[in-house]
Amino acid sequence: MNDLIPLVNKLQDVFNTIGSDQIDLPQIVVVGSQSSGKSSVLETIVQKDFLPRSAGICTRRPLVLQLVNTHIGNMSPSSASSDSSLNETPDRAEFLHLPNKQFFDFVEVRKEIEAETARVAGQNKAISRTPIHLKIFSKNVLNLTLVDLPGVTKIPVGDQPTDIEKQTRNLILDYILKPNSVILAVSPANVDLANSDSLKLARQVDPEAKRTIGVLTKLDLMDAGTNSLDILSGRAYPLKLGFIGVVNRSQADIQNNKPMAEAFKSETEFFQGHPAYRAIAHRCGTNFLAKTLNTILMNHIRDKLPDIKAKLNSLIGQTHQELQSYGDPTFTGKAHRGSLILQLLTKFASDFVAAIDGTSSEISTKELCGGARIYYIFNNVFGAALESVNPCENLTVQDIRTAIRNSTGPRPSLFVPEIAFDLLVKPQIKLLESPSLRCVELAYEELVKICHSCGGKDLARFPRFHAKLIEVVSDLLRERLGPTSDYVESLISIQRSYINTNHPDFIGGGGAMSALERTSQKKKKEMERTRRLSTVNMVLAGNGADSPSNREENGEKPLTNAMSTLTVQSAERGEREKPSHMTHHGGPNNASISSLNGSPHGPNSGSKDTFLNYFFGGPQQRMDRPILQESPHRPGNVHNVAKEMVMPKTVLDGEPLDFDRKLDHMTDTEEFSNLNEREDMETQLIRSLITSYFNITRKSIQDLVPKAVMHLLVNYSRESVQNRLVATLYKEELFNDLLQEDDNLCAERAKCKAMLDVFKNAFTIINEAM
Numbered sequence: 001m002n003d004l005i006p007l008v009n010k011l012q013d014v015f016n017t018i019g020s021d022q023i024d025l026p027q028i029v030v031v032g033s034q035s036s037g038k039s040s041v042l043e044t045i046v047q048k049d050f051l052p053r054s055a056g057i058c059t060r061r062p063l064v065l066q067l068v069n070t071h072i073g074n075m076s077p078s079s080a081s082s083d084s085s086l087n088e089t090p091d092r093a094e095f096l097h098l099p100n101k102q103f104f105d106f107v108e109v110r111k112e113i114e115a116e117t118a119r120v121a122g123q124n125k126a127i128s129r130t131p132i133h134l135k136i137f138s139k140n141v142l143n144l145t146l147v148d149l150p151g152v153t154k155i156p157v158g159d160q161p162t163d164i165e166k167q168t169r170n171l172i173l174d175y176i177l178k179p180n181s182v183i184l185a186v187s188p189a190n191v192d193l194a195n196s197d198s199l200k201l202a203r204q205v206d207p208e209a210k211r212t213i214g215v216l217t218k219l220d221l222m223d224a225g226t227n228s229l230d231i232l233s234g235r236a237y238p239l240k241l242g243f244i245g246v247v248n249r250s251q252a253d254i255q256n257n258k259p260m261a262e263a264f265k266s267e268t269e270f271f272q273g274h275p276a277y278r279a280i281a282h283r284c285g286t287n288f289l290a291k292t293l294n295t296i297l298m299n300h301i302r303d304k305l306p307d308i309k310a311k312l313n314s315l316i317g318q319t320h321q322e323l324q325s326y327g328d329p330t331f332t333g334k335a336h337r338g339s340l341i342l343q344l345l346t347k348f349a350s351d352f353v354a355a356i357d358g359t360s361s362e363i364s365t366k367e368l369c370g371g372a373r374i375y376y377i378f379n380n381v382f383g384a385a386l387e388s389v390n391p392c393e394n395l396t397v398q399d400i401r402t403a404i405r406n407s408t409g410p411r412p413s414l415f416v417p418e419i420a421f422d423l424l425v426k427p428q429i430k431l432l433e434s435p436s437l438r439c440v441e442l443a444y445e446e447l448v449k450i451c452h453s454c455g456g457k458d459l460a461r462f463p464r465f466h467a468k469l470i471e472v473v474s475d476l477l478r479e480r481l482g483p484t485s486d487y488v489e490s491l492i493s494i495q496r497s498y499i500n501t502n503h504p505d506f507i508g509g510g511g512a513m514s515a516l517e518r519t520s521q522k523k524k525k526e527m528e529r530t531r532r533l534s535t536v537n538m539v540l541a542g543n544g545a546d547s548p549s550n551r552e553e554n555g556e557k558p559l560t561n562a563m564s565t566l567t568v569q570s571a572e573r574g575e576r577e578k579p580s581h582m583t584h585h586g587g588p589n590n591a592s593i594s595s596l597n598g599s600p601h602g603p604n605s606g607s608k609d610t611f612l613n614y615f616f617g618g619p620q621q622r623m624d625r626p627i628l629q630e631s632p633h634r635p636g637n638v639h640n641v642a643k644e645m646v647m648p649k650t651v652l653d654g655e656p657l658d659f660d661r662k663l664d665h666m667t668d669t670e671e672f673s674n675l676n677e678r679e680d681m682e683t684q685l686i687r688s689l690i691t692s693y694f695n696i697t698r699k700s701i702q703d704l705v706p707k708a709v710m711h712l713l714v715n716y717s718r719e720s721v722q723n724r725l726v727a728t729l730y731k732e733e734l735f736n737d738l739l740q741e742d743d744n745l746c747a748e749r750a751k752c753k754a755m756l757d758v759f760k761n762a763f764t765i766i767n768e769a770m
C-alpha cells in the first residue's frame with residue numbers, strides 16, 4: 001500500500017519526460033493567500049529550510065514536490081543501487097531541469113529554486129505557470145506529492161501586472177479543478193476564516209468539501225483569550241477531511257535559524273500546553289499533518305488507480321492511431337518507394353475523380369463542393385449571367401436608324417432591310433461571349449480547387465509529392481482551359497456567322513408586326529379613352545371638341561395609318577417581287593392589308609405574306625425567297641405613299657435642300673429624337689426581332705457552353721488525370737525527392753511515439769503495482 005505514492009511519483013516522472021498532463025495524477029495542492037504560511041508548512045513537513053523566503057511574494061512558480069522516504073526503500077530507480085545502501089544515503093534533492101545534479105545542501109536547493117524562478121518568471125514579482133519539479137529523498141519524510149502554488153494576492157506590488165490577482169487565481173484553479181487533486185487549504189488562524197481565500201477557492205471546485213483538507217497556521221499568533229477550537233473540531237466549517245492546526249516557525253525564528261527539530265518540539269509543546277487544544281493535541285501539529293496527508297494521498301491513489309488505468313488504456317489506443325496516421329517510415333525504403341508512389345498517386349487521382357462525380361467519402365454536408373459546384377456554376381451562375389444580358393443592350397434608336405440607313409446604301413429606305421437586322425443582331429450575340437468565357441473560367445477554377453483538396457492525410461506526410469501532384473493536375477487543367485475557351489468563343493462566332501431567320505422559334509416579321517399592332521392598338525384605345533374624357537371635360541367647360549380631324553391637324557397620325565402604309569408598301573413589294581407561290585394580280589395584296597388592319601382572317605393567316613415576313617421569315621417565303629424586280633403595275637395612291645416614305649419631305653414640298661446642314665445632322669441624335677411614326681415603328685420592329693433572335697441564341701448558348709465545358713475540360717481532365725500523373729511522376733529518379741517527409745510531421749511522429757512509450761510504460765507500472 002505504501003508503494004502507491006512512489007508509484008504515482010514514478011508515473012509523474014514518466015509523464016514529466018514528455019511534458020504531458022493528459023493523466024490527472026493524484027497529488028496534494030497547497031493553496032492559500034500570500035504569507036498564510038504555505039511554505040512554512042511544507043518546510044516543516046520536509047523538516048528542512050529549502051524554500052525561498054523574503055518580505056514579499058516568494059512562490060512565483062508552481063513547485064511540484066515529491067517526497068521520497070528513503071528509510072523504507074523508496075529510492076528513485078536511477079539512484080537506487082542496492083537495498084542495503086538505502087539507509088546510508090544522506091538526504092538529498094534533485095531537480096527535473098538538472099537531471100544529472102544531486103543537491104545535498106538544502107541552502108543550495110533554495111538558491112536553485114530562486115534562480116530557476118527568476119529564469120522563467122523574471123526578476124520582478126511576476127508569476128509563471130511553468131512548474132519546477134523537485135524531488136527530496138529523506139529518511140525523515142513520508143511519501144507525499146505536494147504542489148506549492150503562488151499565494152493569492154489582492155494588490156499588485158512592484159512590477160507585478162495589474163491583473164496579478166486574476167492570474168494567480170486562474171493558476172490555482174487550473175490545479176485544484178482536477179478531480180484527482182486533494183486541496184490543502186491553508187488559512188492563518190489570526191485572520192477570520194470568513195476571509196479565507198483558500199477555502200473560498202476550494203469551495204468553488206469542491207462544493208461538497210470532499211477533497212479539501214484545512215490547515216490552520218499561526219495559531220500561536222491569535223489574540224489572547226481567543227482560540228480556534230471550533231474550527232479544528234469541525235464545528236465552524238465542516239470539511240470531510242477535517243482541519244489540522246499547526247504552529248510553524250515565526251519570522252524571528254527563521255532569522256535566528258531555529259533548527260527544525262526545535263521547531264517541532266516547540267509546536268508539540270504549544271498544543272500540549274494550550275488549555276484549549278490540549279485535548280486534541282494528538283490531532284494537531286505538523287507531524288500529524290504529514291501522516292494524515294500520506295494516508296489521504298494513498299487512499300486517494302488507491303481509489304483513483306482503476307480510473308487512471310482505464311484512461312491510460314484509451315490513451316494508448318488513441319496515440320497508437322495517431323502514430324499510424326503519420327505513416328510508417330519503414331515503407332519509404334528503396335524496396336517500397338515505387339509502390340508507395342503509385343499508391344499515393346492513384347489515391348490522388350481517384351480523389352479527384354470522386355470529387356467531380358460526387359462519390360467522395362469525405363463529402364461535405366455543410367457546403368457545395370466538387371462536381372456539385374460545377375453544376376451550380378452551369379445552372380445558377382452562368383444561367384443568371386446570361387439571363388441578365390439585355391438583348392438590346394447599348395442599342396440606341398440612333399444605332400438602329402443609322403443601321404437601317406446604312407444598309408440601304410445610296411438608295412432611299414423603302415423597307416426595313418434584312419441587312420440592318422443582321423448588322424444589329426450580331427454585336428448583340430457577342431454580348432453572350434463574356435459570360436460564356438467566365439463560365440469556362442469558373443469551372444476551371446473549381447477543378448483547380450478540387451485538385452488542391454485531393455490526397456488527404458496520407459499525402460500531408462510528403463509535401464513535395466503533394467505539391468508536385470497538384471502542379472501536374474493544374475498543368476493539365478491549364479492546358480485544357482485554352483481549347484475550351486477557344487471552342488466556346490467559336491460557339492459565339494458560329495452563332496454570329498449565320499443569322500438563321502428560318503429558326504422555328506423566331507418571331508419573324510409577321511409576328512413582330514402583329515405584336516406591335518396589338519400594342520399600338522392597346523395604346524390607341526387608351527389614348528381614345530383619355531381623349532374622350534378630356535372632351536367631356538371640355539364640353540362641360542364650354543370649350544370646342546377635340547375632333548379626330550383636329551387631332552390629325554395637330555400632327556397626330558393614328559398608328560394604324562402607318563401600319564397600313566407599311567402594309568401597302570408590302571403589297572406593292574409583293575406586286576413587284578411576285579414570289580412564285582403568290583397569285584399574280586394587279587392590286588395590292590389585300591390579304592396582307594386586311595390581316596394587319598385586323599381582318600377576319602386574323603394575324604396568323606394573311607399577315608405572313610407582308611413584306612416583313614418576306615424579309616424576316618414568313619413561313620411561305622422562307623424556302624423560296626423571290627428575286628426583286630420592278631413591277632409595272634403601281635396604283636397611284638400606293639405609289640404616292642411609298643414615294644413619301646422614300647423621298648425626304650423637303651424635296652416633296654419643293655423646298656431647296658441644304659445638303660451641308662443635312663450632312664452635319666446625319667449623326668445628330670436630335671434628328672432621331674423626332675422620328676416619324678413609321679420610323680418609330682421600324683425601330684420597334686427591329687428591336688422585337690433582335691430580342692426574339694437573341695433569346696433563341698441565348699437558349700442555345702446556355703445549352704451548349706456547359707456541354708462544351710464538360711466535354712473539353714471536366715471529362716477530359718477526369719479521364720486523363722491518372723495517366724498524366726503516372727507519365728509525369730512515376731520516375732525512379734524522382735522518387736527520393738517526392739518522398740521527402742515533412743520535418744514538422746517527423747517531429748510530431750517522434751513526439752507521438754515517445755508519448756505512446758510513456759503511456760505503455762505507465763500502464764506496465766500500474767499493472768505491476770495492482
Ligand SMILES: Nc1nc2c(ncn2[C@@H]2O[C@H](COP(=O)(O)OP(=O)(O)OP(=O)(O)O)[C@@H](O)[C@H]2O)c(=O)[nH]1
Binds near residue numbers: 036058
Ligand atoms: N508565528 C508564526 N509565524 C508563522 C507561522 N506560519 C508562518 N509564519 C510566518 O509567516 C510568514 C509567511 O510565511 P510563509 O510560509 O512564507 O508564507 P507563504 O504562504 O508560503 O508565503 P508566499 O509563498 O509568499 O505566498 C513567515 O514570516 C513565517 O515565518 C506560524 O504558524 N506562526
